[in-house]
Amino acid sequence: MIIEVKKQICDGHLYKWLIAAGLAWLEHNHERVNQLNVFPVPDGDTGTNMLLTMKRAYEEIANLNEPHVGIVSEAVARGALMGARGNSGVILSQLLRGFAQRLHGHENFDAYLFSEACKSAVDMAYKAVITPVEGTILTVARLAKDTVVEKATQESSLLELLTLMVNAAYDALQKTPDLLPVLKKAGVVDSGGQGFVFILEGMLRLLRGEVVTMARDSVLANGEHWQDALVPEDEEGYGYDVQFLMYGKDMDVNVVRATIDAMGWSTLVVGDDKLIKVHVHVHDPGKPISYAIGLGVAIDDVVVENMQMQYQGYVEERIGREAGTGADVDGVAVVTVASGDGMRKLFTQDLQAAHVVSGGQTMNPSAEDFLAAIDKIPNKEIILLPNNKNIIMAARQAASLARDNQVRVVPSRSIQQGIAAMFAYVNTRETDVSLDEITQAMTNALNNVISADVTNATRSVEFDGVAVEEGHFIGLLDGTLVAAGDELFEVVGQLLRKANASEKELITLYYGAGQDEAQARALVDYLIHDFGSQEFEVVAGGQPLYPYIISIE
Amino acid sequence: MTFKKIRFVTDSVADIPADLAEKWQIKIVPCYVNYDGESHLDDGKDLVRGEFFRKLPSMRTMPTTAAPSVGITEKAITEAAQDADHVVIVTTPAKLSGIYNAMRLGASNIPPEKVSLVDSGMVTMALGWQVIVGAEVAAETGDVQKVLDAIQRVRDNEKLYAGLATMEFLRRGGRVGWAAASIGALLQIKPILNVKDGEVTPLARIRTFGKAVEKLVELTREQAPLDRLAIIHANNLSGAEDLKRQLGDVVPENTIIIEVGPTLGVHIGPGALGVIPVSKSWRQ
Numbered sequence: 001m002i003i004e005v006k007k008q009i010c011d012g013h014l015y016k017w018l019i020a021a022g023l024a025w026l027e028h029n030h031e032r033v034n035q036l037n038v039f040p041v042p043d044g045d046t047g048t049n050m051l052l053t054m055k056r057a058y059e060e061i062a063n064l065n066e067p068h069v070g071i072v073s074e075a076v077a078r079g080a081l082m083g084a085r086g087n088s089g090v091i092l093s094q095l096l097r098g099f100a101q102r103l104h105g106h107e108n109f110d111a112y113l114f115s116e117a118c119k120s121a122v123d124m125a126y127k128a129v130i131t132p133v134e135g136t137i138l139t140v141a142r143l144a145k146d147t148v149v150e151k152a153t154q155e156s157s158l159l160e161l162l163t164l165m166v167n168a169a170y171d172a173l174q175k176t177p178d179l180l181p182v183l184k185k186a187g188v189v190d191s192g193g194q195g196f197v198f199i200l201e202g203m204l205r206l207l208r209g210e211v212v213t214m215a216r217d218s219v220l221a222n223g224e225h226w227q228d229a230l231v232p233e234d235e236e237g238y239g240y241d242v243q244f245l246m247y248g249k250d251m252d253v254n255v256v257r258a259t260i261d262a263m264g265w266s267t268l269v270v271g272d273d274k275l276i277k278v279h280v281h282v283h284d285p286g287k288p289i290s291y292a293i294g295l296g297v298a299i300d301d302v303v304v305e306n307m308q309m310q311y312q313g314y315v316e317e318r319i320g321r322e323a324g325t326g327a328d329v330d331g332v333a334v335v336t337v338a339s340g341d342g343m344r345k346l347f348t349q350d351l352q353a354a355h356v357v358s359g360g361q362t363m364n365p366s367a368e369d370f371l372a373a374i375d376k377i378p379n380k381e382i383i384l385l386p387n388n389k390n391i392i393m394a395a396r397q398a399a400s401l402a403r404d405n406q407v408r409v410v411p412s413r414s415i416q417q418g419i420a421a422m423f424a425y426v427n428t429r430e431t432d433v434s435l436d437e438i439t440q441a442m443t444n445a446l447n448n449v450i451s452a453d454v455t456n457a458t459r460s461v462e463f464d465g466v467a468v469e470e471g472h473f474i475g476l477l478d479g480t481l482v483a484a485g486d487e488l489f490e491v492v493g494q495l496l497r498k499a500n501a502s503e504k505e506l507i508t509l510y511y512g513a514g515q516d517e518a519q520a521r522a523l524v525d526y527l528i529h530d531f532g533s534q535e536f537e538v539v540a541g542g543q544p545l546y547p548y549i550i551s552i553e
Numbered sequence: 554m555t556f557k558k559i560r561f562v563t564d565s566v567a568d569i570p571a572d573l574a575e576k577w578q579i580k581i582v583p584c585y586v587n588y589d590g591e592s593h594l595d596d597g598k599d600l601v602r603g604e605f606f607r608k609l610p611s612m613r614t615m616p617t618t619a620a621p622s623v624g625i626t627e628k629a630i631t632e633a634a635q636d637a638d639h640v641v642i643v644t645t646p647a648k649l650s651g652i653y654n655a656m657r658l659g660a661s662n663i664p665p666e667k668v669s670l671v672d673s674g675m676v677t678m679a680l681g682w683q684v685i686v687g688a689e690v691a692a693e694t695g696d697v698q699k700v701l702d703a704i705q706r707v708r709d710n711e712k713l714y715a716g717l718a719t720m721e722f723l724r725r726g727g728r729v730g731w732a733a734a735s736i737g738a739l740l741q742i743k744p745i746l747n748v749k750d751g752e753v754t755p756l757a758r759i760r761t762f763g764k765a766v767e768k769l770v771e772l773t774r775e776q777a778p779l780d781r782l783a784i785i786h787a788n789n790l791s792g793a794e795d796l797k798r799q800l801g802d803v804v805p806e807n808t809i810i811i812e813v814g815p816t817l818g819v820h821i822g823p824g825a826l827g828v829i830p831v832s833k834s835w836r837q
Contacts, residue, residue, distance in 0.1 A: 346739050349739065350739045419740070420760070427759075505761040506760060537741055
């Protein structure tokens with residue numbers, strides 16, 4: 001592939017390559033984006049969300065051999081829209097959509113049209129957000145666009161223009177902590193903005209002829225055929241995941257790494273001459289272990305996991321989960337989002353949700369996931385209940401894309417709000433009321449509860465005067481950090497005091513994966529000293545990452 | 554048409570306060586309540602309601618109500634007939650209890666033109682209001698047909714809603730089919746029940762009792778302006794008084810607060826509150 005560096009015109013072919021390069025560079029760096037946690041919650045999925053969005057966008061043009069840039073950019077926008085996940089992913093999809101709108105009917109673009117398309121892209125992105133927040137991907141895109149618009153009149157080389165654009169985007173990214181205090185306190189730049197910069201950088205690297213590695217599997221498997229996509233390529237199956245520590249002296253990490261790597265795949269060998277951590281996937285777990293023993297060193301923390309069985313378990317679980325677990329209801333049906341068996345059961349059995357899309361804080365479903373769920377149920381009138389502030393936009397996208405159904409969104413920001421809304425649903429749906437009346441009743445019910453969550457901090461930070469250490473428990477009240485500490489019960493107690501729970505009636509503890517009912521009961525016994533006149537209820541939620549999700553009402 | 558002297562007979566499920574029963578000379582036939590292997594008469598002496606509800610949670614088996622014997626109903630109806638031109642009998646729904654049948658058999662010695670038997674379709678003071686209004690109209694008009702019309706109009710214009718502090722007794726009773734169904738299986742609920750035509754149906758599932766009481770207030774206000782109001786409770790007098798305060802200006806004069814009898818009480822359980830408003834529209 002030879003790119004003419006002074007190119008002044010971009011056609012459909014080049015645009016396709018630019019998208020591919022942006023995707024490849026984002027893929028290469030998306031873990032770095034994930035690590036830019038704005039908040040000490042395991043929410044590190046911005047990079048993954050943006051990557052999934054870009055993958056889906058590229059999938060739409062992967063087999064397209066089309067010189068017309070209007071057509072190619074429209075396909076990119078369509079794919080991005082379908083794959084958009086998380087706030088940053090959705091905003092990214094809107095940038096691509098606005099860009100494509102301006103290119104409609106144009107076979108190619110020059111510097112001027114590029115600047116016009118950038119304007120359209122930023123306008124579209126700002127419109128997509130109800131209250132645009134500065135210091136995010138929006139700011140980075142806007143300031144980058146300003147530079148392009150300013151320079152496009154003097155600079156006709158797309159390479160030069162893109163260079164100026166990337167520099168402007170990078171400068172804007174560095175300013176995000178000044179614009180958004182939450183970033184400054186956490187000592188990071190905005191993750192979505194960083195993801196956007198990586199995409200632009202990838203494009204620039206392509207134009208400069210620099211290496212942009214393209215991962216083999218960067219085209220997303222079609223979600224409908226996920227089982228086929230997951231079948232291991234290796235006839236022997238997925239094999240075993242082997243991890244251990246090697247204690248010795250005068251060990252050579254490079255030699256160990258090379259030897260272990262020859263035995264299997266996904267090799268990760270790190271350490272020094274005295275201590276080495278080995279991680280490798282193999283078919284015969286005996287091989288790497290015997291090798292280490294053969295070196296005359298001590299090994300410890302040996303973990304061998306059968307990935308083939310884990311894979312089969314996952315497939316079984318997913319089939320079971322996807323097979324008609326929702327309630328059959330007449331009239332208006334609800335599609336909601338939850339993770340954890342207990343939560344799923346609660347929504348479908350007790351609260352009559354027609355379908356539960358798997359997801360939540362760490363895995364934001366896309367608009368396409370919602371549309372697929374809507375397709376699965378026969379009802380024509382649908383209410384989407386996202387249960388997370390980062391999923392509301394994807395739900396709204398799905399509502400606007402749905403063709404054959406009337407779809408409304410009840411913007412629940414937490415699981416607790418979702419449950420409160422579902423009570424309004426079960427109370428109104430039996431009476432003869434319209435879709436909009438049910439939507440209104442559910443929306444009104446959102447504030448019937450206070451949402452409190454307990455999770456672990458993923459990094460050390462000082463936040464609103466609360467000192468948080470990595471791994472400590474933190475308590476969030478309606479999404480705001482209010483409590484932290486290394487004792488789970490104490491953090492829950494602090495959290496309830498901040499919520500003025502002693503003035504409320506009912507405290508429901510949904511315990512997560514890794515907790516059990518006995519622990520939850522012990523927590524109630526602990527809390528009852530301070531909250532003697534409140535009623536406690538303990539429910540198995542099974543949600544990941546959050547030991548307790550608590551509703552106070 | 555000559556002015557007829559009309560007397561009323563009902564059963565203890567009506568929860569009519571003693572002073573009103575005396576004022577209107579209403580004969581109340583006590584039902585039996587069977588629990589812990591013994592049969593008790595719901596007459597305020599053998600069975601004291603407050604005490605009954607305190608014991609209810611620890612009773613090993615679910616108490617049941619039993620109809621009075623035909624001997625008892627016959628005695629009450631015959632006594633009423635002795636000093637009246639006509640007897641109006643208003644009972645607990647035949648769907649729920651054998652009382653209606655016991656009354657029917659107990660009235661068989663009275664000439665049919667001298668007695669009217671009405672299935673109220675209701676329990677507690679929703680049955681009680683039908684009897685009391687019937688007695689008032691009888692005293693005013695002495696006209697059996699007008700009395701029966703008035704009873705029907707009260708029935709059409711009254712509501713009975715109950716808010717439950719717990720689902721436990723509804724489940725134990727097993728009478729309410731939906732209570733055993735899935736809703737409320739994983740999360741506790743404080744249901745609002747609607748009683749109409751002898752059927753108990755869920756009206757709303759609510760998470761906290763405070764919100765359930767708010768819902769009762771809202772449902773009562775929907776019936777305003779009110780001609781009458783009874784507030785019932787199961788061992789929760791202070792809750793009933795709070796509820797009355799929350800109702801504010803829609804509360805009519807002579808509102809009755811009364812402890813509900815065991816027939817409905819065993820199903821709704823201690824702590825429950827209920828409202829029985831009669832809308833002014835019954836008079837039209």
